Every structure is written in structure tokens, then in C-alpha cells.
Amino acid sequence: MKRIWIVIVMVIVAFVGVYFGLKKTSGNSNSTMTTADLEEYTVKRMDLRDTVSVMGQLSIPDDRRYEIKPYISGVVSKVLVEEGQRVKRGELLAELDDKTERLDYLKAKSNYEDALLGSSKQLVEQKKLELAIAEENLSYTRITSPIDGKVYYVNVREGDRVGLSTTMFVVADDSELLMTTSVDEIDYSKVKLGQPVIITLDAFEGKHLFGKVTKIAPEAETHGGLTTVPIEITVMKKRLGRPASSFGKDLARTTMNSTNSNWINKVISGLSADGEIIVASKNNALVVPIQAIGYEGIKTFVLKKGEDGKPVKAYVKTGLTTDEYAEITSGLKEGDVIYIKYTKSALQEKKFGVIRRIRGIVPRVK
Numbered sequence: 001m002k003r004i005w006i007v008i009v010m011v012i013v014a015f016v017g018v019y020f021g022l023k024k025t026s027g028n029s030n031s032t033m034t035t036a037d038l039e040e041y042t043v044k045r046m047d048l049r050d051t052v053s054v055m056g057q058l059s060i061p062d063d064r065r066y067e068i069k070p071y072i073s074g075v076v077s078k079v080l081v082e083e084g085q086r087v088k089r090g091e092l093l094a095e096l097d098d099k100t101e102r103l104d105y106l107k108a109k110s111n112y113e114d115a116l117l118g119s120s121k122q123l124v125e126q127k128k129l130e131l132a133i134a135e136e137n138l139s140y141t142r143i144t145s146p147i148d149g150k151v152y153y154v155n156v157r158e159g160d161r162v163g164l165s166t167t168m169f170v171v172a173d174d175s176e177l178l179m180t181t182s183v184d185e186i187d188y189s190k191v192k193l194g195q196p197v198i199i200t201l202d203a204f205e206g207k208h209l210f211g212k213v214t215k216i217a218p219e220a221e222t223h224g225g226l227t228t229v230p231i232e233i234t235v236m237k238k239r240l241g242r243p244a245s246s247f248g249k250d251l252a253r254t255t256m257n258s259t260n261s262n263w264i265n266k267v268i269s270g271l272s273a274d275g276e277i278i279v280a281s282k283n284n285a286l287v288v289p290i291q292a293i294g295y296e297g298i299k300t301f302v303l304k305k306g307e308d309g310k311p312v313k314a315y316v317k318t319g320l321t322t323d324e325y326a327e328i329t330s331g332l333k334e335g336d337v338i339y340i341k342y343t344k345s346a347l348q349e350k351k352f353g354v355i356r357r358i359r360g361i362v363p364r365v366k
Contacts, residue, residue: 073162
């Protein structure tokens with residue numbers, strides 16, 4: 001019996017010793033922790049972006065697509081454009097045989113001129129109206145473009161007879177395209193009208209366009225157990241009016257350069273597109289990888305490299321946080337070295353003119 005009590009006491013003493021030993025080690029982690037499994041990171045400034053990723057296809061908005069039909073029936077005498085050709089507003093697309101309309105115009109003009117020589121005021125007015133109608137009908141034999149744009153569809157050939165319901169051409173203004181997509185319900189609360197979007201295209205690696213959220217559906221949709229909210233993004237193929245206010249100085253400079261390139265004219269409806277909706281941003285933010293952030297109750301800290309090279313706990317305050325980085329608003333300064341629990345990657349590198357397709361970070365260009 002005495003031996004059993006001795007064993008019990010020894011077990012209790014051993015447990016207490018292990019417990020207080022672990023507690024002491026935990027409480028003095030700064031002095032006992034080694035850097036064998038840690039990587040150094042130099043605190044620096046970056047343009048931080050919190051984004052929501054979407055995928056979709058480019059299309060031409062319905063209100064920018066024009067079906068061109070004749071105002072009179074007739075026979076096509078000339079077709080002057082091809083599909084894919086760019087045209088200006090008022091540019092001639094086709095002509096109809098105008099012999100009948102020209103004859104009517106010449107008769108009306110002669111009758112009006114005769115009436116001016118001594119007819120009553122009422123007859124002069126009548127002949128003037130007849131001349132205006134004949135002149136208008138003659139102008140209808142010339143089919144012109146109502147807008148600056150691209151010819152997307154040619155439906156006639158020389159010799160074809162057309163009527164008032166014949167769609168001869170489709171011309172569209174493709175200076176802005178539409179990206180119809182949806183966001184997951186988890187991200188829905190972050191998305192707002194007018195937010196800027198960075199658009200990348202599989203067809204043009206390393207290139208990008210810019211857009212903004214222009215429509216958010218009033219109700220969500222559920223398909224296959226996944227609930228999403230449909231949205232529309234207007235994609236611009238021209239310079240932004242005020243890019244600096246939406247994207248920051250670096251992206252403004254990149255925007256000016258990229259949209260002047262010839263490749264942008266090859267962006268067409270139907271291409272696949274990826275979008276990064278910028279739901280929050282901070283230019284020139286002091287950042288650290290989120291893996292470097294630790295928590296002690298309600299306090300936030302990082303492991304700063306001490307003068308002796310050992311990690312020292314440094315309490316910090318954070319601001320904007322993305323999937324990759326956290327903004328540091330106090331507790332660190334640019335150039336400080338901290339320890340993180342992941343291997344360095346190209347995230348810390350800067351490459352001129354490249355927008356990395358990594359959620360949340362757009363490297364600064366210097």
C-alpha cells in the first residue's frame with residue numbers, strides 16, 4: 001500500500017514539473033525561440049489592394065449596337081464596307097439604285113422653280129414641300145453609319161433587293177464593353193457601384209484593361225448549392241478620365257501607357273476575362289505578410305529582429321488587411337526586419353509594368 005502512494009506522489013510531481021516548465025518556456029518565448037524555421041522580411045511600403053475576383057466574358061452592350069435598315073425599298077447598287085471595318089459617324093456604307101428617286105427629285109425641283117415665277121403663295125408652299133420630300137427620299141438611297149464604331153455584320157450584296165425590315169448592317173460602338181459576371185454571397189457586401197476593376201484577358205498575357213461596377217442585381221441566384229449575386233462591369237478601351245483617384249498614381253501611369261497600344265483595338269466581344277474588383281485600397285502603405293501577425297488577447301504583435309538577431313515581440317496596430325498582407329499603422333517603420341513563418345517568394349519582388357494576378361497586392365512602380 002505504501003508503495004502505491006509513493007508512485008502516485010511521483011506521478012503528480014512529474015506532471016506539475018512538466019506543466020510549469022512548459023509555461024515558463026511559453027512565457028519566455030522571445031529569449032528561447034530560434035530562427036531556424038523562420039524567414040526574414042524587410043518591412044516596406046506598397047500600394048495595397050483588397051480585391052474580389054470574378055470571371056466572365058466580354059460583350060457589347062445592347063444600347064451600343066445598331067441594326068441599320070433602309071428607310072425605303074430598293075436594289076443595292078454598292079456595298080462599300082466589310083465586316084470588322086471601322087467606320088465614322090455619317091460614313092457611307094452602301095448605296096441603293098437611285099434612278100427613280102433622282103427623277104422624282106428633278107421633277108419636284110423643276111415644279112418648285114416654275115411656281116416661283118408667278119404662282120400663288122399656297123402653290124409655291126406646296127411645291128416646296130414636294131421638293132423637300134423628294135430630296136429626303138433621294139438621301140435615303142445612301143446608307144450611312146449613325147455612329148463611330150465597327151461593322152459587325154454585313155447582310156447584303158450588290159443586286160439584293162431590300163425592304164424596310166431588312167437589316168443591312170450591324171454597327172457597334174465597342175469603345176466600352178460589358179463584362180457580365182457574379183460575386184459569391186460571401187463577398188457581396190464588399191461590392192459597390194462605381195468600384196474600379198482591373199481586367200486581364202487570356203488572349204493578351206501581361207496586358208490589362210480597366211472598368212467599374214455599373215450594375216448589381218437586386219436579388220441573388222442559387223445554382224448547384226452556390227449562391228451568387230449577378231453584377232455587370234463596364235470595361236473601358238480608352239483612357240480613364242480620372243484614373244489617379246480610382247487606381248493610384250502607379251496604375252494611372254500604367255493606364256496611360258497600356259491604352260495607347262495597338263493591341264487594344266484587337267480586344268473583341270466574346271473573349272474570356274478575369275476581373276479584380278478593388279473593394280478597398282491604400283497607397284504607399286507600410287505592410288507585412290499576414291503570416292507575420294500574431295495575437296495575444298486583443299493585442300497584435302510581430303516578431304521583430306533584435307540587435308542580437310533574436311526575435312523580439314513588437315506590438316503593432318493594423319489597418320487594411322487582405323488575403324496576403326496587413327497594413328501596419330504603428331509599431332514598425334520602413335526598413336525594420338521581422339520574422340515570418342513562410343518562405344520568401346516573388347511577392348517581395350517588384351517588376352515594372354506588371355500587375356500580379358495575386359489577390360490583394362499591386363506592387364509599386366518606382
